[in-house]
Amino acid sequence: MKKLVILLTTILISTAAFSQAKKESVHIYNPQANAKADIAAAVAKASKENKHVLLQVGGNWCSWCIAFHNLIDSTATLKKYINDNFETVLVNYSPENKNESVLAGLGYPQRFGFPVFVILDGKGKVLHIENSSYLETEEVGANGKKKVGHDVKKITSFLKGWTRAAVDPETYKAK
Template sequence: MKKILILLTAVLISSAAFSQAKQEGVHIYNPEANALADLKAATDKAAKSNKHVLVQVGGNWCSWCIAFHNLVDTTAILTQTINDNYEYVLVNWDKDHHNDEAMKYLGFPNRFGYPVFVVLDGKGKVLHIENSSYLETDEIGANGKKKVGHDVKKITSFLKGWTVAAVKPETYKPKAK
């Protein structure tokens, strides 16, 4: 009986420690950041460098947010497309930090779930809000079930569709012969 109690106690302690480590292990989003100040700084920088701002709203609690961020970090075409065309800002939303003023400024993108993406121009105007579910893969795995994750081609298309050049009318004028 004592052995069972000791074993049970050890399992409970180790699982509690594991759960806490897992929760504290992700620090992609900064819950203490001043989201409005970060958005303003990114907008100012974007205006000077002829870029747009890409805002990713989510939180360290969100496995899809973390997976998206990791996909960008490990996929050269995504990293390059973002670096070449956007100032990239992560805005935290969690149960303790709603960033209500930032959500209002961004047009309440959190209505679409997490992560959600907002494209701002260099003046801070919201150009587009992208529901990340539209960026999920349609691939079917070997088990016949839909794979879980985001699709690099869909993300690249989304990012390229909202660059400064893509939304500039002059880009689409016919060239003189």
């Protein structure tokens, strides 16, 4: 009986310790945000600043979405390039708020999975929807398996193709 009490006590203490050690939830995306209003504000600002809008659609439940966000945050050159050329909006997609009407108006980008990226011009017109799987790294880890994550060069190449200057016909006229 004494062994049983010790075992049960150990299990209870272990369970309590593990529940205390759980990671705090990630809160990159805001399920309560008004995506329509946020996008409209970004479009207005982009128009004034000669930029495009970069929408990152995903959710706090999505490990790939969080990994992408963290990669941008930790890569200074990439973060600067985005800030210099785009107004950004994180559009939530989760059980609490799927933003169905907003995504319908954007051409259902969720059909590509998450995260998915949408480029809008300064008038709010969808220019491009990017499937994030095309931006994944091809690196192989020491275990021989493909690493999980996105490739900075692929992301940069994608973004360079959708800046305001890149899609402006004047950029390509002979001078």
